[in-house]
Amino acid sequence: MKPSTLVRTLLMASSSSKRSVSLTPEQIALSEARKAKRLKQQQEKASLPQNQEQGNVLSRPWLQLEHTRNVDGANRVRIFTWNLLAQCLVRRELFPTSDCLKAAQREHMLYRELVAQEADILCLQEVDRLEKLLPVLEKAGYSYCYASGPRKKHGCLIAFKKDSYQELDTRLVHYDDEEIRSEGSEIARRGSSFRTKNIGHIVALKNKQSDFGLIVATTHLFWHPRYTYERARQAGILKREVVKFRDTLNRGRWPCIISGGEYATNCQFAFQRTLLSDFNFAPDDAAYSLVTGDPLLPSQIDYLKTSQVVHATIDPSVTPDPAKAITQDENEEEADPDRTITNARPAAASDGLLSPTELHDLFASSGPPLKSAYDIGMRNFTESNNAESVPLFGNRVDLQPDRHGAYEPQWTSYTHYWKTVLDYIFVIDSSSRSSVTGLLVPPKTEDLEPGLPRKGVCGSDHVSLSADLLFST
Incomplete structure (x- = not known):
């Protein structure tokens, strides 16, 4: 038999064999069930808005504070602050229990939560992938102002409803370059313990429908848990610069002149100062006490003193720890997992670091x-x-009743490795008195287990905060 004839014969036999195979009733039923299931899934997917499945997040109610709800002639503002967890900082080893670390898994959850509260002003930290985020904000009716530290892959963004507010001016604060004393060498005048490349981002906004205005600041302070002093220094600088920014506007750089927190010419702006940030310190931390005006506790002073060091980024002569080589990204959150101070030496008087008393004076000198x-x-x-x-x-940390902080949310950052409070909405009143009329209720612990980010719960490792503020004269 010729080879070609043999091939044709084999093919015909194979085809005949396939035709002779018949499915059992059970197999036919199983096949039909699978087809029906696929069809149902396709129909359900088609009936949902695009990306709704990926964008589901935990529903959180609002708490209305009845005793301050109705005040005539007052200005109401809804503020929203959130650390988005920059995609460039995501590492599987940091979030072993998360089920949504890829950008495509998180982004629609982030977008939905950003716009769900319909806030007047958004303050965002760890912002990257702007090419994806900005169109979402624009579609939701926001204008925005973005800033980042030198060579940082993520930054801070302030967004505001463009139909309600207009940007008047901005101020970018580089903590590494700011001075905290007037005497001594350049290093001593800065009094810094670590060059962190962190920034404070400040924007002046005016309401388009009235004479009311806001100065809004957001920041992402140095993350390292052991650098208590550096975080306190940065927080004090931010408060000082926000007040200085207001005072600069008061000296006539704007069409109107501010006086005692107000502009007074043909029109009058009642400017408040609002700081919304990832401060990277907890309510029992020394920096929180300094920010809110509480006296420092002995334990807080001890933490400040033990963190008064000078890192190799300030003093290159510091001998590096062989086990902890200095890297370009050492100041990013994924670095130094041991949470210890390395590549640093104890501070000397010539380094200019502020004492606890001087830190208190830094905060007190810029107002209430x-x-x-x-x-x-x-x-x-x-x-x-x-x-x-x-x-x-x-509920979980015992604070003295006369101190601030006990009524902060139980958690604002919740992952497998760290569970704490790092995020706040702070207000400094001017001539108008502020009241809190509503709060977005924080999630319960069981909602956050076994750790963020989590599908259907939250696309970041931080919890968003939002508050309704009322400013009355």
Whole structure:
């Protein structure tokens, strides 16, 4: 038999064999069930808005504070702050329990949560992938102003409803370059312990429908848990520069002149100062006490003193730790997992680091303490309603009753390795008095287990905060 004839014969036999195979009733039923399931999934997917499945997040109610809801002639502002967890910082080893670390898994959750509260002003930290985020903000009716530190792959963004507000001016604060004393060498005048490349981002906004205005600042302070001093220094600088920015506007750089927190010419702007940030310190930290005007506790002073070091980024003569080589990204959050101070030496007097007393003076010299929207709002609500359903920081950490911080959310960052409070909405009143009229209720611990980011819960490792503020004269 010829080879070609043999091939044709084999093919015909194979075809005949295939035709002779018949499915059992059970196999036919299983095949039909699979087809029906696929069809149902396709129909359900087609009936949902685009990307809705990927964008589901935990639903969180608002807490309305009845005793301050109705005030005539006042200005109301909804503020939203959130650390988005920059994609460039995501590492699987940092989030072993997360089920959504890829950008495509997280981004629609982030976008939905950003616009869901319909806030007037958004303050965002760890912002990257601007080519994806900015169109979402524009579609939702926001204008924005973005800034980042030198050679940083992520930054801070302030967005505002473009139909309601207009940007008047901005100020970018480079903490590494700011001085905290007038005498001594350049290094001593800065009094820094670490060149971190962190920034403070400040924007002046005016309401288009009235004479009301806001100065809004957001920041992402140095993350390292052991560098308590450097975080306190940066927070003090930010408060000082926000007030200085207001005072600069008061000297006539704008069409109107500010006086005692107000502009007074043919029109009058009542400017408030609002700081919304990832401060990277907890309510029992020394920096929080300095920000809110509480006296420092002995334990907080001890933490400040042990963190008064000078890193090799300030003094290149520091001998590096062989086990901890200095890297370009050492100041990023994924670095130094041991959470210890390395590549640094104890500070000397010539380095100019501020003593605890001098740190207190840095904060006090720029005006009254900051007020936390959550700490004040939840304190008032709890005392008026005897409420115990909202999870608070004071439920798990014992704070003295005369100190601030117990009524902050129980968690604002919750992952497998770290669970803490790092995010706040702070307000400095001017001539108008601020009241907290509503708060976005923080999630409960069971909602956050086994750690963020988590599908259907939150696309970041941080929890978003939002507050309704009322400013009355």
